[in-house]
């Protein structure tokens with residue numbers, strides 16, 4: 325058995341990865357290893373924050389681990405909100421306020437191109453590996469749909485005419501930034517763990 329810590333407090337995300345990896349792997353969350361402190365994301369990039377969380381766990385608890393950080397990068401806003409995606413409109417982390425601000429800042433812009441980017445930092449067997457998954461698309465002019473979370477009501481993935489909130493999880497889980505990053509993670513974990521299993 326190979327134990328990996330997923331530096332998250334979201335048990336659903338951890339369970340999802342454990343199911344995809346299959347037998348031979350145990351995925352633990354921060355709570356499972358007794359890490360109850362809030363690891364502050366103080367770095368200016370997604371990569372920096374993903375590494376910061378994973379290094380914290382590896383150094384303090386000694387487990388192989390991975391962490392993820394996701395941002396929405398909008399071309400006409402020079403890549404914003406990027407690392408500030410969750411708290412774009414303030415510390416309240418309110419998705420409605422975030423969307424309102426995004427739509428306002430895009431008024432009159434000639435392009436609405438954007439991408440979601442998920443970065444995963446994997447610390448395994450003394451190696452530090454950065455992986456990413458990108459979902460290209462554009463920002464709608466107004467909200468559509470009730471599914472999903474965060475910016476889903478205004479994000480239209482490339483090749484579609486509806487937002488993630490309209491398309492739903494069946495489509496989203498096949499093409500999303502997170503799904504693509506997790507696919508890379510699985511490939512890398514499997515490739516790196518063959519000798520030790």
Ligand code: IMP
Nearest residue numbers: 392393394395396409410473474475476
């Ligand atoms: P996290 O790193 O997964 O916590 O994501 C940071 C922020 O990005 C979240 O608070 C959401 O606002 C936004 N976000 C991440 N993934 C998605 C997504 O799949 N759809 C819409 N918004 C997302």
